[in-house]
Amino acid sequence: MKRFLIIAALAVSPILSRGQVFDAGLRFHYLFNNYEYGASNNLFDDSFTLHAVRMTPEAGLVIDHGKYRHRLRAGLDLVKEMGSGIEDWSIFREFIFYYNLGVSLDGGGRFEAVAGHFPRSFFKGSYLQPFFDDDLLFYDSNVEGMLFRYEGEKIFAEIALDWMGQYGDDDHPFRRERFQVLTSGLWNFAGAFNLGWAASFYHFACSPACPNVVDNHMLNPWVDWRPHSWFDSLSLGMGGIFTYQLDRVADDRPKCPMGLWSLQTISKWNIHIDNSFYWGQDLMPYYSASYGGIEYGRDLYFGDQNFHTRRPDASWVDYLTVAYRPNITEWLQLELSLNFHLAQAHPDLKTGVFRGWQQMASLKIKLDRIK
Numbered sequence: 001m002k003r004f005l006i007i008a009a010l011a012v013s014p015i016l017s018r019g020q021v022f023d024a025g026l027r028f029h030y031l032f033n034n035y036e037y038g039a040s041n042n043l044f045d046d047s048f049t050l051h052a053v054r055m056t057p058e059a060g061l062v063i064d065h066g067k068y069r070h071r072l073r074a075g076l077d078l079v080k081e082m083g084s085g086i087e088d089w090s091i092f093r094e095f096i097f098y099y100n101l102g103v104s105l106d107g108g109g110r111f112e113a114v115a116g117h118f119p120r121s122f123f124k125g126s127y128l129q130p131f132f133d134d135d136l137l138f139y140d141s142n143v144e145g146m147l148f149r150y151e152g153e154k155i156f157a158e159i160a161l162d163w164m165g166q167y168g169d170d171d172h173p174f175r176r177e178r179f180q181v182l183t184s185g186l187w188n189f190a191g192a193f194n195l196g197w198a199a200s201f202y203h204f205a206c207s208p209a210c211p212n213v214v215d216n217h218m219l220n221p222w223v224d225w226r227p228h229s230w231f232d233s234l235s236l237g238m239g240g241i242f243t244y245q246l247d248r249v250a251d252d253r254p255k256c257p258m259g260l261w262s263l264q265t266i267s268k269w270n271i272h273i274d275n276s277f278y279w280g281q282d283l284m285p286y287y288s289a290s291y292g293g294i295e296y297g298r299d300l301y302f303g304d305q306n307f308h309t310r311r312p313d314a315s316w317v318d319y320l321t322v323a324y325r326p327n328i329t330e331w332l333q334l335e336l337s338l339n340f341h342l343a344q345a346h347p348d349l350k351t352g353v354f355r356g357w358q359q360m361a362s363l364k365i366k367l368d369r370i371k
Helices: 002-016 134-139
Strands: 020-036 048-065 068-081 092-104 110-119 142-151 155-165 178-190 193-204 214-225 233-247 258-268 271-280 315-324 332-343 354-370
Touching: 020 068, 020 134, 048 092, 048 134, 214 258, 233 271
Parallel strands: none
Antiparallel strands: 020 048, 020 354, 048 068, 068 092, 092 110, 110 142, 142 155, 155 178, 178 193, 193 214, 214 233, 233 258, 258 271, 271 315, 315 332, 332 354
């Protein structure tokens, strides 16, 4: 063993002697997001105010070795919800520590890999509201697993594993083993036309007290057109959402709700208008299902709850966002937005077309490679 350690130290020492640099970064996020769903009697989502601030300092080493860049970092995820007070150092949400590899490829492409407990900001793919609700992304801002990404002139692709739950023990008999594989990509196949995808493979597995398994998988292929125009940005997209879901104890056959999705975005003078429209089936058929008296709910579905339409037939859901995003600096992002949630009226639940709306103010600062 001693001989092995000596050989390993001799092998690593030439790398450490070249290009080794102290590396640090700091991310700051202030968020005010007021959700108002009184118009639909809070049946599809809850009215509340997410008012919080997050700061994530990190420090470590960067080792440049030719076309390879190795980064090791550790940090703290600090979160304070306004008005909550501080009890038992609850402001210290999580420790993060990860390894990040960057490779400059011949031909101009780049490969990147991350392993450990790392910030979700490493993701660059596009995942729609049925994949993740915006408040969940704030509270669950870190990933436990690994991520791989390739970026080229015309192609982008990433795939990641997030290990969300360890199989329970005697002290945690209801803790399930859970993991999610996420992937997203884009191929600029013809001028202003792009073909893309996003997908999630989610395995909601067993615990000592819950020996059943539930599968919840989702695929979102899409195509969009981004022409050069007088606008700062213009995009018209269309795609589908296809799912495979199975409660292996309660059902003999899988449920496969699906629908169509369209996205229109336009911006000028830092004013952005985004509209996303869905027409299809209830994407969360097992939301109210349970095993042993424990409802699956948000443990099984991470998307916006408006896609739990509670209808046996197809219906539509629409999100209209009007935002102001000034181009201040490279490291500072400000956004002020209004988000209107509309959907097909539900006569049985006595809800109309207007479901509710959000008022949001966000300030993000990212200072990386601080020396």
